[in-house]
Amino acid sequence: MNASRRTALFSVAASAALALSLTACQSGEGAKAEGAAPVAKDTASAAVSAPASASAAGTSGNTGTGAGTAVGTAHKSDSGSAGAKKGTATPLCRAQDVKVSAERQDGPPYTHIILTARNTSGHRCEMAGFPHIQFLESHKQDVPSVAKSKPAAPTVLNPGDPAFALVKLSDGGVDEDNEVVTAFQLVLEGDSTVVAVDSSAGGGLAVDPAKTLTGYWTTELRNGADDF
Structure with missing residues (x-):
């Protein structure tokens, strides 16, 4: 095999090796990208979950506030009832x-x-x-x-x-x-x-x-x- 042909084959082989190398690198980057995707997905999920939790906490807080208001109202109602009883007590004759x-x-x-x-x-x-x-x-x-x-x-x-x-x-x-x-x-x-x-x-x-x-x-x- 003459030198020119060997050179051509070597070039083809080198090109093929380079193509494989590039393919492998792209495959690695793809793997990394695919590996990163779940992280992004998890992050997105966490981002979605966080407002949901905050919303739930806010609802719970409102419910607590509502309960506190109800208790306060009941307390006032009891006081009001006591006040009404006192108010309706028979006054002294003047x-x-x-x-x-x-x-x-x-x-x-x-x-x-x-x-x-x-x-x-x-x-x-x-x-x-x-x-x-x-x-x-x-x-x-x-x-x-x-x-x-x-x-x-x-x-x-x-x-x-x-x-x-x-x-x-x-x-x-x-x-x-x-x-x-x-x-x-x-x-x-x-x-x-x-x-x-x-x-x-x-x-x-x-x-x-x-x-x-x-x-x-x-x-x-x-x-x-x-x-x-």
Whole structure:
């Protein structure tokens, strides 16, 4: 084989080797590219998953906020209910809500009077405690109350209803140091307004300041508890 032919064959062989080498390199790059593709895919998947997770977390957070709101609302609702109960509690009767009158009981001698406080307002109210009575200008202290006359339940009056309080004036003795009272004053529990009561009928009331007593307001006078 002459030199020119050997040179040609060598060139062909070299070209073939170069082609194979290039093919191998391209195949390697392709393998690398294919190998990188899953990474890109995984990255894309992660990118897709991340917003989904964030969205789920956001939804969960909103749900939590909603639950918190519901709990808060329930708490407010309970407070509101408590507030409503307090708001609807029966208020105390005030001087402007009632009309107070006095009449003698039994006698003669007239040792007791019955006070009547009638609810003239348009709403329910409670006659709490006892009347704070002062019969005479010379005796500024209130008439003492009798504990046994205190009712077991609050004395609540509907519009038009009366409450009663028995009041002792004296022992009825002719030798007592009595004073004639034609008008006296009292105040109701929880109200500082002075209520004037006319007692001039029949010439007034004979009052012994050392013997006076008052019972609590009740819806009815009861035997025993109001005897004093």
